[in-house]
Amino acid sequence: DGGITQSPKYLFRKEGQNVTLSCEQNLNHDAMYWYRQDPGQGLRLIYYSQIVNDFQKGDIAEGYSVSREKKESFPLTVTSAQKNPTAFYLCASSVLAGDYEQYFGPGTRLTVT
Amino acid sequence: SQQGEEDPQALSIQEGENATMNCSYKTSINNLQWYRQNSGRGLVHLILIRSNEREKHSGRLRVTLDTSKKSSSLLITASRAADTASYFCAMTPSAGGTSYGKLTFGQGTILTVHP
Numbered sequence: 001d002g003g004i005t006q007s008p009k010y011l012f013r014k015e016g017q018n019v020t021l022s023c024e025q026n027l028n029h030d031a032m033y034w035y036r037q038d039p040g041q042g043l044r045l046i047y048y049s050q051i052v053n054d055f056q057k058g059d060i061a062e063g064y065s066v067s068r069e070k071k072e073s074f075p076l077t078v079t080s081a082q083k084n085p086t087a088f089y090l091c092a093s094s095v096l097a098g099d100y101e102q103y104f105g106p107g108t109r110l111t112v113t
Numbered sequence: 114s115q116q117g118e119e120d121p122q123a124l125s126i127q128e129g130e131n132a133t134m135n136c137s138y139k140t141s142i143n144n145l146q147w148y149r150q151n152s153g154r155g156l157v158h159l160i161l162i163r164s165n166e167r168e169k170h171s172g173r174l175r176v177t178l179d180t181s182k183k184s185s186s187l188l189i190t191a192s193r194a195a196d197t198a199s200y201f202c203a204m205t206p207s208a209g210g211t212s213y214g215k216l217t218f219g220q221g222t223i224l225t226v227h228p
Binding site for chain 1: 117143144146148153154155156157158161163201203205215216217218219220221
């Protein structure tokens with residue numbers, strides 16, 4: 001099956017702890033993206049990567065970090081510096097040609113208390 | 114960065130009726146895409162319209178684009194209860210450079226179709 005997987009589906013952490021969200025794709029896409037979604041809101045771009053070992057900040061990168069050591073993987077770390085980390089996190093990927101239709105994973109709901 | 118504005122924020126209709134959602138944006142785009150999100154799930158791509166196109170169809174979906182008004186609409190005909198979901202427009206900017214591939218999303222329209 002081709003697609004994007006995110007794990008875990010639900011994640012609970014205590015305030016002050018860093019947490020890493022997993023995103024893997026087997027679509028052979030060059031580009032990968034992380035979005036944050038808050039209740040009743042659209043998606044906001046956190047980070048994106050167009051090639052291995054390179055990534056760019058999106059609109060709300062503060063308090064987050066990423067790595068792209070493999071084409072298939074783009075993990076997101078939510079650090080303790082993120083002031084309001086509780087949200088739904090979505091990973092996506094796309095080719096870097098044509099119309100850039102994005103394919104999304106099922107999401108990870110992070111709750112920090 | 115630009116963001117799409119969608120209206121209505123919520124739409125409630127009966128099965129069999131048509132549903133129309135609108136999206137407006139601020140700056141030039143290469144294309145505009147519509148996505149669907151079932152509650153608590155990821156987004157699924159529905160349809161894309163390029164900046165040089167005015168109308169596109171896919172099954173029960175019809176999307177229009179008016180670049181002079183910087184607006185788009187998504188029409189779902191003969192709606193079904195299974196169409197209940199949130200619908201988002203997303204724009205690819207025409208600025209190019211490192212912006213290519215980036216999408217900017219609207220806040221979404223929540224559609225409820227009653228059986």
